[in-house]
Amino acid sequence: MELLSGADMLIRSLQDEGIEYIYGYPGGAALHIYDALFRQDKVKHILVRHEQAAVHMADGYARATGLPGTVLVTSGPGATNTITGIATAFMDSIPMVVLCGQVASTLIGEDAFQETDMIGVSRPVVKHNLSVRHPEEIPGIIRKAYYIAATGRPGPVVVDIPKDMTTPNERYEYVFPKKVKLRSYNPAIRGHAGQIKKAVDMLMAAKRPIIYAGGGVILGKATNQLTELVRTLGYPITNTLMGIGCYPASDKQHLGWLGMHGTYESNMAMHHSDLILCVGARFDDRVTNATEKFCPGARIVHIDIDPASISKTIDADVPIVGPVDAVLNEMITLVRESKEKPDADAIAAWWKQIEEWRAFHGMRYETSPDVIKPQEVVEALWKLTNGEAFVTSDVGQHQMFAAQYYKFDKPNRWINSGGLGTMGFGLPAAMGVKLTHPDDEVLCITGEGSIQMNIQELSTCKQYNLPVKIINLNNQALGMVKQWQDMNYESRHAESYMGSLPDFIKLAEAYGHKGVRIDKKEDLEPKLKEVLAMKDDLVFVDIYVDRFEHVYPMQVARGSMKDMWLSKTERV
């Protein structure tokens, strides 16, 4: 029988869970745990400079690897600082466990120093939260936390640990449970066979079909199945911002992504389709535009692990609850065996129409002889990294440009805060990726607004030698806010101009990194090439881009999917 303190049990449970890295920040209520961490070397701790960044780091790691990330913070402000990060992970269904110190159980409710009701505060933004009531429960709670975080529709789980649960001199028997069983939590393991059959029949009969895939395909590790099904059928596919990489972007069946800033051809094809096969997406408002005008002629098959995502905003004709990989496997078999074959003439006519749409816009943008366009920067990066880099982004115009012009052929490489839209996400997420992918190129495409929301992490990058490349698309304004003000507020730029920008080069240097400024168009490619050759350095690349550029296409507010602005003057 092995006797351990609560703190040692916690760290031992993390080891037994196979956790390699945790990201965190110490403080009073977590000190017993930090001491236990110090006395071992299997679980490595990364000390960030702000707790929010620890969560985004864990998040970046989780998105790149598909494994749950782990965060450790103290009570009170340490815990509340994680909330934005947790909400970010929650909106994008990212598996994660956040371990929070808490004041001793004897003090809870007395407004003790650094006391916050973290269970209450985090409740709306977690998949679940758990609080430790006896040290002996710790191994079971940790096991349960990871199980809940990583299964079904993944999400963040918070564990609240009062300080007296980790007291060093109180020891208990350590038993790490082999299995977790919860009578009230049983995610579906396969889809309904009858519904799947019905869906395949509809696919075979469709004349204008489209596959609409989302982040669930990546989270459900079903990109191979999706690719196989789409290629077998020969139908067009579009995906959401979160689904980027679930199907190779360079493939001709791929129409790009859809929605507010999606491609013209994706949105047109969706609107005119007669059948939508939705795989692991959730008909989010940034996709559908006005729901009452959404795809009037389309019947909808919706595959999702989360029944609550089905018929939430758009009614599904054929709902299929189940893991996407298993459901797609069954569909592939049925499609292959099907006596009915797709109507070749109808599908050919549909493709002809789609190709016309594709040729009509083709993600064109105006170039200028002397001003660097943000789109050009992303295209250059794509070319110079052979489309193989991990790209994280913050939120705003640069995020959209990165998603539009970097063509991802693989999953898990496009890492952004799609649901919550969290500025300050990009740099710590890139750090989380780089730590476990030291030999891969990791770019953080950002803007001068977003990067300043977690700029302090440049210090963490120095401490742990994380040579990410920060690509700052500097337009000296909060570009997306300004774009909306241009379009909806007669160009009254309320608080969207950022004066007094720091000298980012000196700032990077102050933290011990390199800085490169690019403000001439002819320098763009050569200098980016130089930057990418600096393998061992974090380089802050401050690129002065067109201050007046807008992101297009852009759906017209409250319109249907096909109502779009294609440039500042062109509306369809």
Place this chain on the structure above:
Amino acid sequence: MRRIISVLLENEPGALSRVVGLFSQRNYNIETLTVAPTEDETLSRLTVTTTGSDRVIEQITKQLNKLIEVVKLVDLTEGSHIERELMLVKLKATGSQRAEIKRTVDIFRGQIVDVTSSVYTVQLAGNSEKLDGFIQAVGTSGVLEVVRSGVSGIARGEKVLSL
């Protein structure tokens, strides 16, 4: 449309707040809510009455089911069911009012459970309309205090909500 959703919930601290939080987070109505442990002490039985379109009710049941501590639930209004609510009412009862109130209580099959020289305390059980009807019948001017338990419900016949 009004619905009665009956939930078996893990009898754990914080479980109830998760249910209540869900309703406010997602902008759903709670009209009444009752909760108490069952014969199996690890489980609580919770009954919530709510209103909403079919889409909203579907979302409520799905979102409730997603809560880890929700073991099972049923929308009782989908089948035939029995619903009951308990009400305790303090009524001003002096002079000729006393006989009149007593008669009304009898008609509604209630009981006077406490008496003073000027006050009757009446206990009444039934569905919510019956309780409303009683208040109307005695007239609000005589009502000193009303305590209602909220609705509890159970399906008719063989159907049971259990593990």
